[in-house]
Amino acid sequence: MSDETRPHRTAAVIPAAGRGVRLGPGAPKALRALGGTPMLVHAVRAMARSRAISLVVVVAPSDGADEVRLLLAEHALPERAEILVVPGGETRQQSVRAGLDALPQDVTSVLVHDAARPLVPVDTVDAVIEAVRDGAPAVVPGLPLADTVKEVEPGKPGEPEPVVATPERARLRAVQTPQGFDRDTLVRAHAAIAVDGEGATDDAGMVERLGVTVTVVPGHEEAFKVTRPLDLVLAEAVLARRRATDAY
Numbered sequence: 001m002s003d004e005t006r007p008h009r010t011a012a013v014i015p016a017a018g019r020g021v022r023l024g025p026g027a028p029k030a031l032r033a034l035g036g037t038p039m040l041v042h043a044v045r046a047m048a049r050s051r052a053i054s055l056v057v058v059v060a061p062s063d064g065a066d067e068v069r070l071l072l073a074e075h076a077l078p079e080r081a082e083i084l085v086v087p088g089g090e091t092r093q094q095s096v097r098a099g100l101d102a103l104p105q106d107v108t109s110v111l112v113h114d115a116a117r118p119l120v121p122v123d124t125v126d127a128v129i130e131a132v133r134d135g136a137p138a139v140v141p142g143l144p145l146a147d148t149v150k151e152v153e154p155g156k157p158g159e160p161e162p163v164v165a166t167p168e169r170a171r172l173r174a175v176q177t178p179q180g181f182d183r184d185t186l187v188r189a190h191a192a193i194a195v196d197g198e199g200a201t202d203d204a205g206m207v208e209r210l211g212v213t214v215t216v217v218p219g220h221e222e223a224f225k226v227t228r229p230l231d232l233v234l235a236e237a238v239l240a241r242r243r244a245t246d247a248y
Contacts, residue, residue: 042118141219142173
């Protein structure tokens with residue numbers, strides 16, 4: 001079967017094995033509550049709402065796969081998407097690779113989504129999928145920057161740092177997830193790019209290192225990453241507004 005006639009099947013991989021130290025002590029970040037529901041559940045729902053996604057693979061902490069399965073079973077999820085939980089690795093890159101290894105052979109495109117972006121709208125998810133299906137090997141949602149950005153010579157935390165350059169803001173985008181890929185391209189990047197230490201935190205960056213073009217589509221302001229306590233306050237406000245307007 002040629003690539004032109006091969007049916008498209010899209011899966012989403014959600015690496016959720018991290019601890020989330022910037023939110024402070026306690027449960028892993030993905031399991032923190034947002035509106036009374038763990039962020040991970042919101043993220044799975046966000047992917048499963050897309051009619052183009054037939055499978056969501058959640059990559060759990062290596063010793064917590066059973067716990068995550070029970071957690072997901074306790075919450076209502078869209079029935080049209082299959083949910084699969086697999087154990088992850090020590091780094092995000094290893095966890096994404098574990099999610100890729102769990103995909104059925106007939107999956108042609110893959111979305112990789114941060115569990116800490118629980119409120120991404122389905123329109124953004126669909127825009128990424130559509131761009132991949134239209135032929136882009138790698139797609140990321142992104143937003144123009146509101147702030148001027150300075151490149152500095154890094155110093156010790158809290159100390160002054162000299163500015164090296166001021167990039168042209170109009171050429172910069174703050175990228176979000178889900179990041180979408182042709183499955184074979186992403187698998188090739190994970191096989192070819194060996195990253196030491198913490199590993200790669202940006203799958204699109206790995207694909208770029210193969211020399212493959214990454215395309216940016218419009219992101220959404222509500223697809224922000226919940227990293228700090230203040231982000232959680234904002235996410236609660238967004239969720240409360242959605243519920244008040246019956247949009248969620």
